[in-house]
Amino acid sequence: MTMGHLLVITPGIRAYREYLLQSISRAFRVHLVLTETPTWELAYTTGHTVVPDLADVDGLVRVARSVDAARPLDGVICWDETWIEQTAQVAAALGLPGGDRRCVERCRDKYRTRTALDAAGVPQPRSVLVSHREEALAVAADIGYPVVVKPRALAGSFGVVRADSPADLVRAVEFTDASGEWAPDLPTHERNILVEEFARGPEISVDSVVHRGTVTPVCLARKEVGFAPYFEETGHVVDPDDPLWSDETLAGVVTRTHAALDFTDGVTHTEIRLTPAGPKVIEVNARIGGGMIPLLNLMGGGPDLALAAADVACGRPPRLRTTTALRRVAAIRFYYPPGDDSLIEEVRFEMSGLPEEVVRCGPLATAGQVKSPPPRGLMDGRVAYAIALAPDADTCRAALDKAGDALRVAVG
Numbered sequence: 001m002t003m004g005h006l007l008v009i010t011p012g013i014r015a016y017r018e019y020l021l022q023s024i025s026r027a028f029r030v031h032l033v034l035t036e037t038p039t040w041e042l043a044y045t046t047g048h049t050v051v052p053d054l055a056d057v058d059g060l061v062r063v064a065r066s067v068d069a070a071r072p073l074d075g076v077i078c079w080d081e082t083w084i085e086q087t088a089q090v091a092a093a094l095g096l097p098g099g100d101r102r103c104v105e106r107c108r109d110k111y112r113t114r115t116a117l118d119a120a121g122v123p124q125p126r127s128v129l130v131s132h133r134e135e136a137l138a139v140a141a142d143i144g145y146p147v148v149v150k151p152r153a154l155a156g157s158f159g160v161v162r163a164d165s166p167a168d169l170v171r172a173v174e175f176t177d178a179s180g181e182w183a184p185d186l187p188t189h190e191r192n193i194l195v196e197e198f199a200r201g202p203e204i205s206v207d208s209v210v211h212r213g214t215v216t217p218v219c220l221a222r223k224e225v226g227f228a229p230y231f232e233e234t235g236h237v238v239d240p241d242d243p244l245w246s247d248e249t250l251a252g253v254v255t256r257t258h259a260a261l262d263f264t265d266g267v268t269h270t271e272i273r274l275t276p277a278g279p280k281v282i283e284v285n286a287r288i289g290g291g292m293i294p295l296l297n298l299m300g301g302g303p304d305l306a307l308a309a310a311d312v313a314c315g316r317p318p319r320l321r322t323t324t325a326l327r328r329v330a331a332i333r334f335y336y337p338p339g340d341d342s343l344i345e346e347v348r349f350e351m352s353g354l355p356e357e358v359v360r361c362g363p364l365a366t367a368g369q370v371k372s373p374p375p376r377g378l379m380d381g382r383v384a385y386a387i388a389l390a391p392d393a394d395t396c397r398a399a400l401d402k403a404g405d406a407l408r409v410a411v412g
Contacts, residue, residue, distance in 0.1 A: 003027060003028060003029060004027070004028045004029070004074040004075065004310070004314045004316070005028065005029045005031070005071050005072060005073050005074050006024060006028040006029065006030050006031070006073070006074060006075050006076070006077060006310055006313065006314065007031050007033065007064055007067060007073050007075070007076040007077070007090070008021070008024075008030055008031070008032050008033065008045075008076075008077055008078070009033045009054065009060065009076065009077070009078040009080075009083055009086070009087050009090070010033065010034050010035070010054060010078060010080050010083055011032060011034060011038075011041050012079060012080055014040055015362065015364055015385070016290065016291075016292060017079060018040065018044075019292070019294075019295045019298075019306070020079060020288065020294070020306040021041060021044040021045070022044055023298075023304050023306035023307050023310075024044075024306050024307060024309075024310040025043075025044035025045070026307075027307060027310070027319075028074075028310055028314075029046045029047075029071070030044060030045045030046060030047075031045065031046065031047040031048065031049070031067050031073075032045045032047070032048040032049075033048070033049050033051060033054075033060065033063055033064075034048065034049075034050060034051070035050065035051060035052065035053070035054060036050065037050060038050075047067070049063045049066075049067070051063060054082075054083050054086060055083075055086065057086050057089045057090070060086060060089075060090050061089070061090055061093045061094075064076065064090050064093065064094055065093075065094070068094060073094060073096065074096070074314035074315070074316075075091070075096050075097060075098070075310070075313035075314035075315065076090050076091045076094070076096055076098070076313065077098075077309060077310060077313040078287065079287050079288045079290075079309075080287070081108075081285060081287060084104055084108065084286050084287050085101060085104050085105060085108060087104075088100065088101040088103075088104040088286075089101055096313075096314075096315070097265045097266070097312065097313060097314065097315040098265050098266045098312075098313055100262075100264070100265075103261060103262055103263050103264075103286070104286045106261050106262075106263075107261060107263070107268070107284045107285060107286040108153055108286065109152060109153050110127075110150065110151075110152050110153065110194055110283055111127075111129050111152050111194060113261070113283060113284055114127045114194070116260045116261050116262075117257060117260050117261075117281060119260065120256060120259065120260035121256075122253065122256050122257050122260050122281055123253060123277075123278060123279060123280045123281065124280050124281045124282075125148070125196045125197040125198070125199045125273075125280055125282070126143055126196065126197040127194050127195070127196040127197070128143070128194065128195050128196075129152070129193070129194055130193050130194070130195055131192075131193070133170060133173050133174075136149070136169060136173050136193060136195050137166055137169060137170070139195045140163065140166070140169050140195055141166075143195065143196075143197050144197075145163065145164055145165060145169075145198075146162050146163060146164045146198040147162070147163050147169065147195050147196060147197065147198055148160065148161070148162055148163070148195075148196045148197075148198050149161050149162075149163055149169065149172040149173055149175075149176050149193060149194070149195055149196075150176065150193070150194050150196065151176050151192055151193065151194075152192045152193065152194060153192075159175065159176040160176070160230065160231045161175055161176060161229050161230055161231075162198060162228065162229040162230075162231070163229070164229070168229070169195075172229070173193060175375070176193055177192070177193065199273035199275050199280045199282065200273070200275055200276065201273050201274045201275040201276065202222060202223075202273070202274050203222075203223045203225065203271060203272070203273050203274075203282065204220060204221060204222050204223060204244065204271070204272050204274060205219075205220070205221045205223060205236075205269055205270065205271050205272070205289055205293065206219070206220050206250075206254050206269075206270045206272065207219040207220075207221075207267065207268070207269050207270075207288065207289045207293065207294060207297075207305055208254060208258070208267065208268050208270065209266075209267050209305070209308045209309060209311070209312050209318040209320075210258060210263055210264060210265055210266055210267070210268065210312065211265060211311075211312045211315075211316075211317055211318055212264060212265065213264045213265075215254065215255050215258045216308075216318060216320065217245075217251070217254055218297070218302070218303050218305050218308055218318075218320065219238065219289065219293060219294055219296075219297035219302060219303075219305050220238070220239075220242050220244055220245065221236040221237065221238045221289070221293045221296065221297075222236065222237045222238075222239075222242075222393075223235075223236055223271070224236065224237070224333075226374075227373065227374035227375065230374045230375050230378065232374045232378060233291055233334070234333065234334050235291075235331060235332050235333040235334060235400070236291050236292075236293050236296060236331065236332050237296075237329065237330075237331040237393045237396060237397070238293060238296040238297050238300055238302070238329070238330050238331070239300070239329045239393060240297065240300050240301050240302040240322070240327050240328075241327060247279075249278055249279060250272070250274075250279050253272065253278075253279045253281065254270060254272075257270060257281055257284060261284060263284075263286070265312060265315070266286060266309075266312060266313065267286075267287065267288050267305070267308070267309040267312065267313075268284055268285065268286055268287075269284070269285040269287060269288065269289035269290075269293075270283075270284045270285075271283050271284075271285075288305060288306065288309055289305075291332065291334075292332050292385070292387070293332075294306060295387075296330035296331065296332055296387065297330070299328075299330045299359070299387070299389060300326075300327060300328045300329060300330035300389065301322060301323040301325075301326040301327035301328060302322055302323075302327075303319075303320040303321060303322055304319070304321070307319055308320055328389045328390060328391065329389070329390055329391065329392055329393050329395075329396050330387065330388070330389050330396070331387070331388050331390075331393065331396035331397060331400060332385055332386070332387045332388075332400075333385065333386050333388075333400035333403065333404065334364070334382045334384070334385050335382065335383055335384040335385065335386075335404055335407050335409075336371075336373040336374075336377070336381055336382060336383060337365075337371040337372065337373060337377075337381065337383050337409060337411065338409065338411060339372075339373070340372040340373070340376050340377075341370055341372055341376075342370065342371050342372065342409075342411040343368075343369075343370055343411055343412035344365045344366065344367055344368065344369045344370070344371055344383065344409070344410075344411060344412075345367055345410040345411060345412050346367060346408070346409070346410040347363035347364075347365050347366075347383050347384050347407075347408070347409050347410075348363070348407075348408050349361050349384070349386070349403065349406050349407055349408070350406040350407075350408060351406075352406075353402065353403075353405060353406030354386075354402065354403055354406050355388075355398075355399045355402050355403075357388040357389060357390045357395060357396065357399035358386050358387070358388050358399050358400070358402075358403050359387055359388065359389050360386070360387040361384065361385065361386035361387065361403060362384065362385060363383065363384050364382045364383055364384055364385055365382070365383040365384070371383055383409055384407055384409070386400055386403035386404075386407075388400050388403070
């Protein structure tokens with residue numbers, strides 16, 4: 001297979017996304033579009049363009065046409081939720097795969113997702129769009145507590161809250177209604193809040209690559225959440241041999257979800273609750289999963305999702321090679337500061353306290369930053385992470401507990 005030419009729109013945070021660039025740079029020429037002069041990214045790119053504003057679609061299209069004129073582009077990709085709609089518009093302008101903006105919008109807008117899945121009979125929690133507190137109270141009373149309140153079009157669990165009573169619901173609506181201030185680049189709507197049935201059961205995510213309508217699940221992760229009543233993702237466990245891979249009902253839900261959304265080309269991150277009544281879809285994201293989930297899949301011997309995503313972005317069948325001899329369970333844990341508004345002085349691990357199963361760890365905060373745990377620090381409150389590899393999930397979790405004991409966070 002010839003080396004393709006891929007336009008990557010924004011690299012993301014190094015700690016979370018460097019492995020993606022590293023993987024695709026081995027098989028593709030990468031031209032990177034970003035808002036600041038690149039540093040570490042230069043090791044994985046053959047060219048770059050600095051732009052003042054990623055929201056300027058016309059500007060992005062001009063850059064893409066210029067790059068394409070010098071060397072024809074085969075595809076365009078983005079793994080940042082904030083800019084996936086703009087990326088689809090760029091792909092459409094150049095006639096590249098993944099250019100269906102309406103499809104991306106059906107994933108970005110959770111109300112549109114719910115509407116499409118409901119029309120196709122895909123199992124999901126009951127969900128109602130509301131515009132104010134009184135309407136939310138009436139809907140919650142009809143659904144029955146507990147309920148989940150979530151913003152229509154944010155990302156990363158921002159503004160998602162469980163409410164167990166009317167008093168909780170009032171606080172949740174106020175919190176969710178203000179959550180758009182945390183992500184000003186993401187879209188807002190006049191009717192911006194969903195009140196949903198709380199789906200009981202463990203939560204998983206399934207990352208899939210889709211090529212010409214064929215849906216191929218590549219990575220399955222069991223999610224760990226904390227800081228109730230919020231839904232902060234505190235870790236993930238990926239087992240390439242998870243018994244859920246043979247669950248035909250789950251596989252059918254994933255396939256039907258993509259058909260309902262008319263998602264034919266690209267990569268998705270689908271979140272699902274395994275309820276007593278069966279799998280129910282929580283949401284679908286038109287991008288590679290975050291939280292280093294695809295890296296866990298690769299480290300455990302599963303396929304390289306980054307490479308497969310790049311393939312389908314270029315209209316090629318995905319390469320899905322596994323490493324059978326090295327298959328292990330891989331897990332990640334995120335760690336948080338001791339309290340709100342912690343002024344970070346130092347984050348480090350006592351290496352002597354790390355068990356052998358911990359194969360990678362590091363800080364996610366630097367000296368001088370102010371960090372808070374959720375809810376104030378949803379997603380950006382993390383100060384460190386550790387990854388463990390072991391024959392089973394329990395051994396991974398035990399190793400990550402020990403890594404937490406070895407973590408030292410000095411605050412001012």
